[in-house]
Amino acid sequence: GAVVSQHPSWVICKSGTSVKIECRSLDFQATTMFWYRQFPKQSLMLMATSNEGSKATYEQGVEKDKFLINHASLTLSTLTVTSAHPEDSSFYICSASTSGAHKGQFFGPGTRLTVL
Amino acid sequence: AQRVTQPEKLLSVFKGAPVELKCNYSYSGSPELFWYVQYSRQRLQLLLRHISRESIKGFTADLNKGETSFHLKKPFAQEEDSAMYYCALSGQAAGNKLTFGGGTRVLVKP
Numbered sequence: 559g560a561v562v563s564q565h566p567s568w569v570i571c572k573s574g575t576s577v578k579i580e581c582r583s584l585d586f587q588a589t590t591m592f593w594y595r596q597f598p599k600q601s602l603m604l605m606a607t608s609n610e611g612s613k614a615t616y617e618q619g620v621e622k623d624k625f626l627i628n629h630a631s632l633t634l635s636t637l638t639v640t641s642a643h644p645e646d647s648s649f650y651i652c653s654a655s656t657s658g659a660h661k662g663q664f665f666g667p668g669t670r671l672t673v674l
Numbered sequence: 675a676q677r678v679t680q681p682e683k684l685l686s687v688f689k690g691a692p693v694e695l696k697c698n699y700s701y702s703g704s705p706e707l708f709w710y711v712q713y714s715r716q717r718l719q720l721l722l723r724h725i726s727r728e729s730i731k732g733f734t735a736d737l738n739k740g741e742t743s744f745h746l747k748k749p750f751a752q753e754e755d756s757a758m759y760y761c762a763l764s765g766q767a768a769g770n771k772l773t774f775g776g777g778t779r780v781l782v783k784p
Binding site: 601602651653662664666 | 716718719723771772774
């Protein structure tokens with residue numbers, strides 16, 4: 559089956575620093591990758607949609623300058639949380655999709671970010 | 675705008691009993707509906723999608739466009755079915771991105 563990995567699985571950083579999270583599709587080429595945020599005991603909230611070679615599309619209310627997304631290849635997308643603050647602490651999950659969402663999305667294991 | 679509603683946050687049933695997770699949606703177009711499951715300490719994974727009309731792990735779901743529902747059912751729940759279940763909707767008008775419901779936690783008691 560399609561496997562998506564994320565690195566790191568958890569990270570603790572100081573307020574004001576930047577953190578990069580990687581999302582890789584291991585055995586397929588992902589035309590589209592998605593980044594979600596999940597707060598404790600809540601559902602997934604889509605942050606942005608990333609297509610290889612083009613700029614990411616951000617959801618309303620998500621600051622594109624704070625959450626930088628790069629999708630340089632068909633197997634790698636990165637999310638950089640810039641100048642992180644404690645309120646950015648959350649569980650960040652990526653997913654990858656082949657052409658069209660009708661086949662569903664394949665999810666990474668998530669990255670737990672804690673900002674001190 | 676597309677929206678997915680899962681009215682039950684928690685469903686607790688005994689092993690062998692039927693279980694039904696409700697999902698209602700709003701979408702102005704032809705939606706694609708999915709059920710995702712997240713077992714404890716595992717990643718979210720696709721359980722089934724309406725276009726496949728398949729049964730996975732004994733679960734089935736039928737899209738009812740008249741009632742805008744996509745309820746998930748299993749006639750005999752097993753303990754290993756205990757997990758978090760999310761209903762999700764995707765539509766071409768929204769660029770094929772997924773909108774998730776709030777999730778329903780299923781607890782199957784022995």
